[in-house]
Amino acid sequence: MLLTRNLPKLQTKPVKMSDGRKIMQQIKEGCLLCGSELLYCQQAAPEKCLICGQTFQTTTKCQNGHYICDTCHAGNILQNIESLLMNSTEADPIALALRIFELPRLNMHGPEYHSIVPAVLVTAYQNLTGQRSLPDIQEAIRRGRSTPGGSCGTMGSCGAGTGARIAVAALEKATPLTAQPRSKANLATAQALMAISQHQGARCCKRDAITTIRTFIVTTPYFHDIELATYHCRQYKSNKTCLGGQCPYLNIRKDSSTHE
Numbered sequence: 001m002l003l004t005r006n007l008p009k010l011q012t013k014p015v016k017m018s019d020g021r022k023i024m025q026q027i028k029e030g031c032l033l034c035g036s037e038l039l040y041c042q043q044a045a046p047e048k049c050l051i052c053g054q055t056f057q058t059t060t061k062c063q064n065g066h067y068i069c070d071t072c073h074a075g076n077i078l079q080n081i082e083s084l085l086m087n088s089t090e091a092d093p094i095a096l097a098l099r100i101f102e103l104p105r106l107n108m109h110g111p112e113y114h115s116i117v118p119a120v121l122v123t124a125y126q127n128l129t130g131q132r133s134l135p136d137i138q139e140a141i142r143r144g145r146s147t148p149g150g151s152c153g154t155m156g157s158c159g160a161g162t163g164a165r166i167a168v169a170a171l172e173k174a175t176p177l178t179a180q181p182r183s184k185a186n187l188a189t190a191q192a193l194m195a196i197s198q199h200q201g202a203r204c205c206k207r208d209a210i211t212t213i214r215t216f217i218v219t220t221p222y223f224h225d226i227e228l229a230t231y232h233c234r235q236y237k238s239n240k241t242c243l244g245g246q247c248p249y250l251n252i253r254k255d256s257s258t259h260e
Contacts, residue, residue, distance in 0.1 A: 030240070031062030032073065032107065038062050040153065060150050070111045070149045077105050077112055078141055085119055085137055091128035093213045095229040096120050101206060108238050113205040114151075115144030117163030117212050122170050125222050140170050152203050160208040161196050164216050165189035171222065184220075191219045199248075202241035206233065207249060 030036055033050065044057040051072035061067045081100055090096045097120050100106065118140040126132050143166045144159070152158035165185040168174065174181035192212040199207065210231050217223045232251040236242040244250065 031064065031066050032068055033066045034062060034064050036063040036066075040150065042154075059154050070145070073107070073110050073112070073149065077103065077107075078115055078145070080105070081112075081116060081119065082138065082141055085123040086134055088123060089127055091124050091223075092226055092228055093120050093124040093217060093223065094210065094231060096124050097209060097213055098229060098231065108235065109203060109205045111145070111147065111149035111159060113209050114147040114149075114159030114163060115141040117160045117209050118144050118166035118170065120213065121163070121167035121216055121222075125167075125171060128223065128226065136170050140166055143170075152208070158193060158196050158203070158208050158212075160205060160212045161192040162189050163209075164192040164212050167216065168220070188216060188220055191215055199243065199246075201243040201246065204239055204242065204247070206235065207243075207247060210249060 030038060039061055041059050044059050046055050047058050047061060047067040048055045049069035049072055050066055051068055054069060056067075056069050058067060058069075080103055084099060084103070085096070088096060088099070090099070097116065100116055100120065106112070119137055122140045123137055126136070144163055147159040147162055148155075149159075151162075152160075165188055168185040168188045169181065172178070172181035172184060174185050176182065192215045195211050195215040196208050199211070217228065231249050233247065233249045236244070236247070236250055242250070
């Protein structure tokens with residue numbers, strides 16, 4: 001991960017949307033068009049997405065000048081996630097997250113994880129209680145999409161961690177005027193962000209997503225007496241900023257027989 005004050009002003013040509021989608025399906029780390037390192041700056045600047053052609057304010061661009069907006073970065077993976085969740089009966093949030101991690105087009109990192117966490121928690125709780133509400137799942141995904149990519153650094157607030165507050169807000173029907181639900185939602189995210197901060201490493205969306213879900217299970221009253229799946233990461237080789245032996249989810253010796 002690199003940090004720069006000014007993003008490169010390189011000449012880049014728009015990519016045909018269908019061609020861009022094909023390329024993005026093959027690259028899971030770094031720039032989804034060329035695989036190069038991403039550059040980050042302290043102040044946002046207008047950039048045109050090379051996939052959809054729309055212009056956005058961004059602090060992120062790759063070394064070759066490519067910029068892909070959050071919507072195009074996620075592609076149709078959120079539709080696949082929504083379909084999986086709506087057809088799920090799994091009440092264990094960890095097991096449900098693992099099923100999503102196995103989706104072939106899910107990127108190693110990205111703003112899609114901001115939707116994954118709250119949607120998984122809402123879905124698992126619905127499955128646990130038997131009270132299904134598909135609009136609540138869709139709303140959790142929608143709210144997660146409002147958290148911009150890179151916010152863990154530029155805003156000091158990991159989107160996976162803030163997914164905890166989205167989940168509580170959805171489950172408790174919180175609004176700015178509901179005292180207790182609003183308080184519970186903020187507390188859930190505070191606890192998740194505290195747990196994430198303990199890793200003291202560069203972002204890993206899978207690590208932070210699982211950390212948030214585990215913290216949510218332990219510190220909130222929604223999940224009790226359920227047997228939880230164990231998460232052992234097998235994708236560390238695809239993460240250039242992996243913590244290695246410092247990551248609580250890395251177990252190389254069990255690589256061949258455990259979940260992603």
